[in-house]
Each structure stands twice: as structure tokens, then as C-alpha cells.
Amino acid sequence: MTIEIRRLDTNENDFSSELETLLAWESVSDKQVQTIVTDILDDVKTRGDAAVIEYSNRFDHLHVENMDQLELNQEQLEDALNTLPADQRHALLAAADRVRKYHDKQKQDSWQYTEEDGTLLGQKVTPLDRVGIYVPGGKAAYPSSVLMNAIPAHVAGVQEIIMVVPTPGGELNQLVLAAAAVAGVSKVFTVGGAQAIAALAYGTATVPKVDKIVGPGNIFVATAKRQVFGTVGIDMIAGPSEILVVCDGKTDPDWIAMDLFSQAEHDEDAQAILISPDQNFLDQVQASIEKLLPTMARKDIIRASLNARAALIKVKDMNEACEVSNTIAPEHLELSVDDPQALLPQIRHAGAIFMGRHTSEALGDYCAGPNHVLPTSGTARFSSPLGVYDFQKRSSLIMCSPEGASELGKIASVLARGEQLEGHARSAEYRIKKQ
Template identity: 75%
Template sequence: MTQVSIKRLSSSQSDFAQQLDALLAWESVSDKRVNQVVDDVIAQVKARGDQALVEYTNQFDRMQAQSMAELELSPERLAKALHDLPAEQRAALETAATRISQYHERQKSDSWRYMEADGTHLGQQVTPMDRVGIYVPGGKAAYPSSVLMNALPAKVAGVKEIIMVVPTPDGVVNELVLAAAALAGVNRVFTIGGAQAVAALAYGTATVPKVDKIVGPGNIYVATAKRAVFGAVGIDMIAGPSEILVICDGKTNPDWIAMDLFSQAEHDEDAQSILLCPDADYLNDVQVSIEKLLPTMERQAIIKTSLETRAALILVADLAEAAKISNRIAPEHLELSVEDPEALLPAIRHAGAIFMGRYTAEALGDYCAGPNHVLPTSGTARFSSPLGVYDFQKRSSLIMFSPEGASEMGKVASVLARGESLTAHARSAEYRILD
């Protein structure tokens, strides 16, 4: 067994609120040094385009490219990756892609109109974005699931062109990632990453086309760059480290819960895993399971660091209090590992994704449940939603007045415009007033 020192908190402690705040504290893009590096990279890419991209890729990813032509993968290369996949991997990838597409089809919004009594037409026209960029991490781990989760909603939305960037440190290419790109209908793939890739997508170069929106997770440099280019392009969110919060009634196999906590802790050392339970003995059981199972994990060093620096086992009075604390945390992933999750669900107001019941492991959501795994982190589930088809659609208001409608509303607009001392507004509306 491996000794793991995990914070133990109790909601009955007088300073619990302060301890919880300290546990949750995280700002992913406030590092001044990182901001300076990112600003410099963006400025260079804007000024020198492809040349800067090649130089940064060689520097940061230890490549030896001479031109951008060497950093773009052809459609044939992507198709070959899909064709050559082992049958079991291809079947799993295709099953996940089908489920993700089916789920997101239900999110599509249609244009709509209605007509008022005087013949005035009002409505909304929904159209897809023309071109989007998806960032796929390629450093500590490769994520074919991220390709599917970012590209397929864009495809369902009707986006015509999807540009993917994925770093390949030391020239190591993940075939499963390329296969996922082929399966998801990605149009172009560049083996670039970091702030330089974000800048290229935001502003365009001779080779990399400018996109309308950039989506997908990345490290602190990617997150900082996304914040910096917002306005020139849209972004999905500023993603922090992965998180899981488990509310358990103390009756789920503790090994299952320990492994669910591991499933996020293994992402990186800054990931956060929290368990809320009203049974103190059960928290002890989970601690025992953690120490028993940790030596069996390939990424045990990362998991151990994550658990010891950012995890907590928290004793609560009851499940109702657990729900209140969960809403305070607003977690990215929330497991309701309880006897009756439907009864607890109405108390949950803030969560990126909610996994209901003992058998619903968060890991299923990462790969093949269907809902998107690109989720708000760091408490932003209070005001943000999972990535979806709606992120790749735009809505335009439609207004067509009849002569009678323009006359009547012209009188209203005239009064309001003159009240704001905007005479041209008033007279523009007054011209349409019928005698």
C-alpha cells in the first residue's frame, strides 16, 4: 500500500468555508511570465506568419521543419490512419462518433418566424459559422476523444471547414488522433501547437487560414493565448485543470469511487478530485481503497501529486448539504453516486455534466456516452455550458415591417429617440409614418 496524504475536511468546522475557498483557488492564466511569452509569440506570428510558426514549432516541439508544407498532413494521410487502425480501435472510435453525433443532432436550432396582425414579420435566422479551428493537445497525452468532441458538433451545426492543430513533440504522431480527424470530417490538419497555433488560427498566415472560432483544451500557454485573441475570433472557454466531484451516500463500492477520483487526477498534477459523503467510516474506506489501488496505476506519480495537493475527502451532514456544497463548487464533472439520483437532481444547479447513479462512471462521458466532454471548469459552470452545436451557430434577428406596422412603431420610436436627443433616429422612423 502507498501512503497518500489527502485533505480531510468537515462541513461542521467553523472555518470550513475558508478551507474550501483555499482548496478551490485556481487562476489558470494569471502568470505574468506566461502572458509575456504569449504576447511575444502572437506578435511574431502576426508579423512574420509561416516563418514564425516554423521557428516556434522547431523550438518548442523539437522539430526540424523547413517550411509549413512539412507541418500539414494530407487528407490521404488521415484516411490511411483510419484505414490502418486495429479493428477493435476502429469499432470503438466509430461507436463513440455515432453516439456523439446522435446526441448533438438534438441540439440543432432552426430558424423561426412569426407574423403580427398588421403583417409585420419577426424572427430569427440560424446559420453555421464558415470555418472553425479545433485545438487538440499532444503533449503529456494524446486525445482522439477531443477530436470527436470538438469536430462533430461543428459538423452537425453545418460548419463548412474545420481546421485542426495538434502538436507533435519530437515528431511523434498519434495515429488514433489522425484517424479520429478523418472520421470526424476534419478538413485540414497542421502539426503545430501552443500559443503559436492559436495565433495562426486567430489571424491567419499564408498557409493556415483564419477561423471564426477556436475551441478545444490546452495547457496554460494555449489558455492564455485564447484569452488574448478573443475578439479577433470567438473562443469556447478558458479551461482550467480537470475536475471531478463525487457525492456518495456511502453505499457504492469504495474501489469504484477511488478509481473515479483517479480518472481525473491522472490527467495532470493540477487536476482536482473531491468526494462528499455523510458517512465518516466510508471516507476512511475510500482512503484505504486509494492507497491499495494507487500502486496499480501507470500514472501513479501524477495521481499522487494531484491527490495530495488539490484533492479532499469531505464529511457532510447529509446529501442535501452535499448538494449545497456542490453548487458552491460548480464542478466540471459531478457524480451522484447515490441510491436515488433523480431525487437529488433538482437540488443541483451548477455542474458541467451530471453522472447519475452508481454505474455511471465519469469516464463513460469522456469517450462514448454522447454528451460533450468539453466542459466549464474552475466554477464557471455557474454561467457556462458544455460545448455544443449552439457554439458553432450564429443567430441573426429578422425584422420586416408592413407599412402599417412601420407607421405605428415609427410613432413609438420617434418618442423614444427624441427623448434620447437622437434626432436622425427619430426622423428616420417618422418618414415611414402614414398620413
């Protein structure tokens, strides 16, 4: 089967419209999915554990009768860690250590200051009480997802981290359970789908209600997260995975082809794009793709992704490459050039930036340290990677001295009366010192 990767050139008159078509992605689920999810959410909210058990049996082909059969204890998590093959245990612990060290740098502290008249202002930073982490299960087992979602919450000081993970056919993934032990997860329920999101959002007799839900899932999970937002916080509604490589034409084309594969292999909707001012290099990468694809275990998925959503984009120079990159606002951006620091000031929108020829995106997925939960579908224009700050709240502190209350009261009074809110004005005016 042929690989027909789209070719774009900024010199062509229709480039902007072609790029817009390439990037178009509609992540909103159809009405049928929304109806199914709404019914599940309502049912779990009404019937709690009984509904969770029924949906788990139906969708995951289980045969459980009570919630005890869907909960794992800490001993099971520790056993999973202790019985891992030595190489997996070492890799998991090393990755967790790097992720923890990076996120330790993100911790925010409370602060306050006192003005000359004695008025105190500040900010109090407090961790969330309890968060829920959704981890995909079944054929897709992602221990890295456990680390990236749970460790920032743990670093932030969250007291309870509740993990849900589907186990179709009752199959447990030991690496995922071991990751939960390493990352400080408090409780694990082998529940997935919209019913898991409902249980976390509304709480049941067994599953504690959480303050925020994070983690990736299928369209039913994403739809459920969207619908419970407001009852709980969520991290984001993630679209398909993306990679954008900006290359000057001097990197081994086999390396670049494999970097593109690293995202295309996620699923057929993933997007892999290469930008270069060197037409010959684009041709070389195309040749590498055709050479290497037959060697890939997930070649059918990669081919479908490349044919549907990939592109090789020719630009006039590296400055224009950065402009196009900012338009795309990719989830993952590789700057595969000699001096990536020189390009960095021109990059305004990207979830994560991988700098230099030796920094593959795959390192960020597992063990570099920064979080791999990143904004997709152009949302890097206004969103950031998941981090410790997503598991903390900030409360404003205001304590007026008598003098401060008097002076501020004069300002507030004028503005409140300008808005015709007499109660506000008189409340402030009571504190104004009489002359």
C-alpha cells in the same frame, strides 16, 4: 509516501473559508508567459508561415523548411483510420457515432412569425464558416478531444474545420489522425503552441484564418487564446480537470476511489472531491485510495493531485450535499445514489451530471455521447458544455409592414427623444402614417 487528503466537515465553523481555500485556482499565466505569447502572436501576425516554421522547429524539435511539411492530406488521415487495429477502429467509430447522435439533437432551426399587422419577426440560424480545433500532441494524445470538438462543428454545418496538433520530434499519433478522418476535419497542420493559435487567428499564406478556436492546450495555448479573443471567438479558458462525487455511502468504495483517480491522473493540479453524510464511508474510501494507488501507472501524479487539491467532505444529509455541490459548481458531478433523479432538481450548477452508481465519469470522456469539453473552476455557474450551438450564429429578423412601422415608430420616437437621439427619432417618425 503518505496520502494526506484534506478532511472538511460542514459542521465546523471554518468550513466555508476552508472550502474557499480548497477551490481557489488562479488560471492567469504569469507575466513572463504573457510576454512570450504576445511576442509569438505579433511575429506570426507579421511574418506568417516563416514565423510558424521557425517556432515549430524550435519548440517541437523539427527540421522543416516549408509549410508543406507541416500539412497532412486527407489520404494520410484515411490511411491512419484504415490501418488502425480492429479494436481501436471499432471503439473510435462507435464513440463517434454516439457523439454525433447526441449532438444531432442540439441543432437549432431558424424561425419566424408574423404579427396581425403583417410585421415579420424571427431568427436566422447560420453555421460559422470556418473553425480551428487545437488538439494536444506529444505524450498527451487525445483522439477523444478530436471527436468532441470537431463533430459538433460538423453537425452544426461548419464548412471548414482546421485542426492543429503539435508533433514533438515529428511523432504522429495515428489514433488522433484517424479521429480527424472520422470527425470530418478538413485540414490538419502539425503545429502547436501559441504559434498555432496565432496562425488560426490571423491566418497565414497556408493556414486559413478561422472564425472560432476551440480545444484544450497548455498554459501558452490558453494564454494565446485569451489574447486573440475578439479577433476570433474561443470556447473557454479551461482550468484543471475536476470531479465531485456525491455518495450516500452505499457504493463500493473501490469504485469511488477509482472515480477520483480518473481525474487526479490528469495532472497534479486536477481536483477530486467526495461528499457524503456517512463518516464511515469516507474512511472506507480513504482506505481504498491507499490500497489502490500503488497499482496505478500514474500514481505519482495522482498522489500529488490528491495531496494538493483533493478533499473528503462530511455533510449532515444529502440535501446539504447538493448545496455544497452547487457552491463548488463542478466540471464533472457524479450522483452515486439509489435515486439520482430525486436529487437532480436540487442541482443548479454542474458541467455534466453522471447519474447513478454505474455511471462513471470516464464514460462521458469517451463514448456516452454528451460533450466532454466542460466549464471548470466554478464557471458552470454561468457556462455550458461545448455543443452545436457554439458553432452557430443567430441573426435577428425584422420586417415591418407599413402599419407595423407606423405603430412601432410612435414608440421608438418617444424613447429616442427621451434619450436625446434626434436622428433615431426622426428616422422612425418618417414611417409614421399621417393622420
